[in-house]
Amino acid sequence: MPETVYIGPYRPQLVEPERFELLVEGNIIIDARLELGYMHRGIEKLFTTRTYAQNIALAERICGICSGIHTLCYAQTVERLMGIDVPERAKYLRCIYMELERLHSHYLWFGILAHSLHEHEAFLKIMGERERVQDLLEYLTGNRMNYLINTIGGVRRDITPEKAEKIRRTLKELKPLSDYIMSLLDDNGAFTKKTKGVGVLPRERALDVGAVGPTLRGSGIASDIRKEDPYAAYDKLDFQVIVERDGDVRAKALVRARETYESMKIIEQALDNLPPGDIVAKPGEPKVGEEVGRTEAPRGELVYYIRSNGTNIPERVKVRTPSYANNFAILEMLKGERLENARAVIESIDPCFACTDRVTIVDAKTGRRRIIALR
Amino acid sequence: MAKISVYRFLSAGCNGCDVEILECLVPRYKLADLGIEVVERPEEANVLILTGGVNVKGKEELLKTYETINPPKIVIAVGNCALTKEIFDKGYPMVGPPDQIIPVNYYVPGCPPRPQAIVKAVADILGVKIEEKEDYWLAPEGFRGKHEFDREKCMGCGTCAQVCTADAIDVIDGPDKRIVRVNYGHCSFCAVCQDECPTQAIRLTREYHLVTNNRQTTMVSNEVDLLSCSVCGGTFIPEKQIDWALKRITTEKVPAYSEFSNEILSAMKICMVCRRSIKNIREAKRLLTRLSEKVRGF
Ligand code: SF4
Ligand code: SF4
Numbered sequence: 001m002p003e004t005v006y007i008g009p010y011r012p013q014l015v016e017p018e019r020f021e022l023l024v025e026g027n028i029i030i031d032a033r034l035e036l037g038y039m040h041r042g043i044e045k046l047f048t049t050r051t052y053a054q055n056i057a058l059a060e061r062i063c064g065i066c067s068g069i070h071t072l073c074y075a076q077t078v079e080r081l082m083g084i085d086v087p088e089r090a091k092y093l094r095c096i097y098m099e100l101e102r103l104h105s106h107y108l109w110f111g112i113l114a115h116s117l118h119e120h121e122a123f124l125k126i127m128g129e130r131e132r133v134q135d136l137l138e139y140l141t142g143n144r145m146n147y148l149i150n151t152i153g154g155v156r157r158d159i160t161p162e163k164a165e166k167i168r169r170t171l172k173e174l175k176p177l178s179d180y181i182m183s184l185l186d187d188n189g190a191f192t193k194k195t196k197g198v199g200v201l202p203r204e205r206a207l208d209v210g211a212v213g214p215t216l217r218g219s220g221i222a223s224d225i226r227k228e229d230p231y232a233a234y235d236k237l238d239f240q241v242i243v244e245r246d247g248d249v250r251a252k253a254l255v256r257a258r259e260t261y262e263s264m265k266i267i268e269q270a271l272d273n274l275p276p277g278d279i280v281a282k283p284g285e286p287k288v289g290e291e292v293g294r295t296e297a298p299r300g301e302l303v304y305y306i307r308s309n310g311t312n313i314p315e316r317v318k319v320r321t322p323s324y325a326n327n328f329a330i331l332e333m334l335k336g337e338r339l340e341n342a343r344a345v346i347e348s349i350d351p352c353f354a355c356t357d358r359v360t361i362v363d364a365k366t367g368r369r370r371i372i373a374l375r
Numbered sequence: 376m377a378k379i380s381v382y383r384f385l386s387a388g389c390n391g392c393d394v395e396i397l398e399c400l401v402p403r404y405k406l407a408d409l410g411i412e413v414v415e416r417p418e419e420a421n422v423l424i425l426t427g428g429v430n431v432k433g434k435e436e437l438l439k440t441y442e443t444i445n446p447p448k449i450v451i452a453v454g455n456c457a458l459t460k461e462i463f464d465k466g467y468p469m470v471g472p473p474d475q476i477i478p479v480n481y482y483v484p485g486c487p488p489r490p491q492a493i494v495k496a497v498a499d500i501l502g503v504k505i506e507e508k509e510d511y512w513l514a515p516e517g518f519r520g521k522h523e524f525d526r527e528k529c530m531g532c533g534t535c536a537q538v539c540t541a542d543a544i545d546v547i548d549g550p551d552k553r554i555v556r557v558n559y560g561h562c563s564f565c566a567v568c569q570d571e572c573p574t575q576a577i578r579l580t581r582e583y584h585l586v587t588n589n590r591q592t593t594m595v596s597n598e599v600d601l602l603s604c605s606v607c608g609g610t611f612i613p614e615k616q617i618d619w620a621l622k623r624i625t626t627e628k629v630p631a632y633s634e635f636s637n638e639i640l641s642a643m644k645i646c647m648v649c650r651r652s653i654k655n656i657r658e659a660k661r662l663l664t665r666l667s668e669k670v671r672g673f
Contacts, residue, residue, distance in 0.1 A: 037432045041387045042466035049465065050540075057540035057565045061462055064391020064487065108394065128401040135511065138489075142519040142579075145391040145487055148565045156570075157517070 077293030082284035154280030213300020382420035386433025428460035531599035560593030
C-alpha cells in the first residue's frame with residue numbers, strides 16, 4: 001500500500017520553503033509532486049509600477065543568491081530597448097563581477113549539499129572559506145549580497161589596479177577550496193559515496209523536461225548561454241563549457257566544481273585584458289516595442305522579456321528563471337529514488353524558490369493523480 | 376537563559392537574509408561559543424528568526440510555527456523584508472510585515488544585514504559582549520550602511536525620494552519646515568539616493584550595527600526651512616533649493632544671466648498658484664524676453 005510522505009515546507013526545513021509530496025512504496029519513491037508559492041511576492045506586477053531605473057533593484061531581489069545576474073540580464077534587455085552601447089571596459093567588468101558571483105553561488109551550493117548529506121565538517125569548511133568571496137564582493141561593491149553593481153548602461157564601480165591585485169590574491173586563496181571540493185568528489189570522496197548513482201537524470205529526459213545550466217550539463221549536454229549567445233565580453237574570453245555524462249547528483253556536483261576553475265580563469269583573463277575607458281554609458285529612452293535577453297546564471301539560463309510603451313515605466317516584464325525550468329527535473333529525478341536520498345536530490349539542482357515563486361503554483365503534470373494533496 | 380535553539384522561518388523574501396544566517400554558523404563568527412545552535416524543527420526551538428515579508432501562503436505557517444516553538448519564544452526579524460516588506464511592500468500577495476501577525480521582539484535592519492550584524496545583534500539580545508577585534512568586523516570603505524545627511528548641503532529638494540528604489544524616503548511638509556526622512560528599515564541599501572543627490576548631501580556610512588526593539592526608530596532625517604511666497608505668503612519650496620537653483624542658472628549654466636539675478640530671484644519666489652495670475656504671467660514673460668535678448672546679443 002503506497003503512502004504519501006511530505007517534505008517541507010517548514011518541517012523538515014529545506015533551504016527554502018516548498019512542499020514536496022512523495023508517493024512511496026516500501027522505501028522507493030514512485031511519484032512526486034511539488035507545491036510552491038511560499039515565496040511568491042508578485043514581482044512581475046511590481047515591475048510595471050516603477051521606472052526602468054528603479055526596477056533594477058527589484059530585479060536584484062528576485063533572488064539574493066544570483067542577484068547580480070538578474071540585474072545584468074535586466075540591464076542588457078533594457079539597453080537593447082534604449083539602444084545603449086555599453087563601453088568595452090564595463091563589459092569586461094561585468095564578466096568579472098558575474099564570475100565572482102558564480103563562485104560564491106557554486107560554493108554555497110556545495111555548502112548546502114554538505115549540509116543535506118550531513119557532512120558537517122565539510123559544510124563548515126566550505127562556508128568558512130566562501131567568506132573570502134563574500135568579503136571580496138563587499139570590498140568591491142559595498143555589499144555582500146544584493147550588491148547592485150550593474151546599472152543600465154554599464155557598471156557602478158570600477159576596478160582599480162589595487163582592487164585587481166586583491167582579486168588575484170583572493171583567487172589564489174580560493175584554489176585550495178576548489179581542490180578540496182574536487183577531493184570530496186573523487187572516487188573515494190565523502191560526497192561520491194552518497195551521490196554516485198543517486199537521482200539520475202538521463203540525457204533524453206533532461207532535454208524533455210527542459211532542464212538548464214549545470215543540471216543539463218551534468219546529463220551530458222554542452223549548453224551554456226555564455227557560449228551560445230555571448231553577452232558582455234564572454235566572446236573575447238577563453239573558457240570551457242564543462243560537461244559530465246552520468247546525470248546523477250555527483251555529475252552535477254562535478255560540473256559545478258570544475259566550473260569554479262573556469263570562473264577563476266575568466267576573471268584572470270578579464271583582469272589582464274581590461275580595456276581603458278568609461279564604465280557607464282549615457283542613459284537613453286526606451287523605444288516602443290519588446291526585447292528578450294538571456295544570460296547564464298549560476299543555475300542556468302535566465303530569460304527576461306520586457307515590453308515598452310515608450311514611457312519610463314515598462315508595460316510588461318516577464319522573467320523565466322533557471323530554477324523554474326529545473327523544477328521539473330527534480331520531480332523526474334525523484335521517481336525511482338530511495339526515500340533517504342530525496343533531500344540530496346532536491347538540493348542537487350540548487351533549487352532557488354525565491355526565483356520560481358514569482359508565478360503562481362505549478363502543478364507537476366504527472367498524468368497520474370494518485371497523490372492526495374494535503375489541505 | 377538556557378541553550379538557545381534557533382529556528383529559521385522564511386517567507387516571501389529574496390533568500391539573501393536566509394543565506395547570511397547560515398553564514399553566521401561558520402567558525403569565524405564563533406556562534407557556538409555563545410551556546411547557540413540552529414535546529415531544523417520548530418519543536419526543538421525557543422528562538423525564531425524571521426526573514427521575508429510573509430505572503431498569504433506563509434501566514435498560516437508562521438502562526439503555526441510560532442505556536443510550536445518553546446518559551447521564551449523570542450522572535451527576531453532579520454532583514455528589511457521582515458521589518459517592513461521593503462521593496463515588496465506593495466506586492467499583492469504580501470500580508471506582512473511579520474509583526475502584524477505575531478509578536479516580534481527585535482529587528483535587525485539590512486538588506487541583507489552582514490552576518491556580523493546578525494551575530495552581534497543576537498549577542499546583544501543575550502547580553503553577551505563581543506569583542507570586535509578582527510578586521511572583518513569593520514565594514515570596508517564604500518560599504519553601504521546607515522544613512523547620514525550633511526545638514527549644510529541638504530537643500531530638501533527631494534530628489535532622493537524620487538529615485539529611491541524601495542520607497543524608503545518620505546518628504547513631509549509642515550507649516551514652515553520640510554522634513555526629508557529616510558527609513559533605513561525600508562531601504563534596499565542601493566545607494567542610488569547617494570549617487571543622484573545634486574549636492575552630495577546624503578551618504579551611506581559604514582555603520583551597520585542597527586538592531587532595535589522598536590522599528591519606528593529606524594529613521595534618519597533632515598529638516599530645512601520652507602520659503603513663503605512673496606505674493607500670498609504660503610510656503611512652497613525650500614529656501615536653500617532656490618539659492619541652489621539661482622546659483623546654478625547664473626554661474627554654471629548661463630553666466631550672462633548674472634546681471635539679472637535679482638529679477639530671476641523674485642520670479643522664483645512666487646508660488647506655483649500665484650504664478651498663474653495674469654499680472655505675474657506678464658512679468659515673467661517680460662523677464663524671459665529680456666533674458667533671451669541678452670543671450671542672443673540684441
Ligand atoms: S531584506 Fe533584502 S536580503 Fe533580506 S530577504 Fe528581503 S530583499 Fe532579501
Ligand atoms: S539607499 Fe537610498 S535610494 Fe536606495 S533604497 Fe535606501 S533610501 Fe532608497
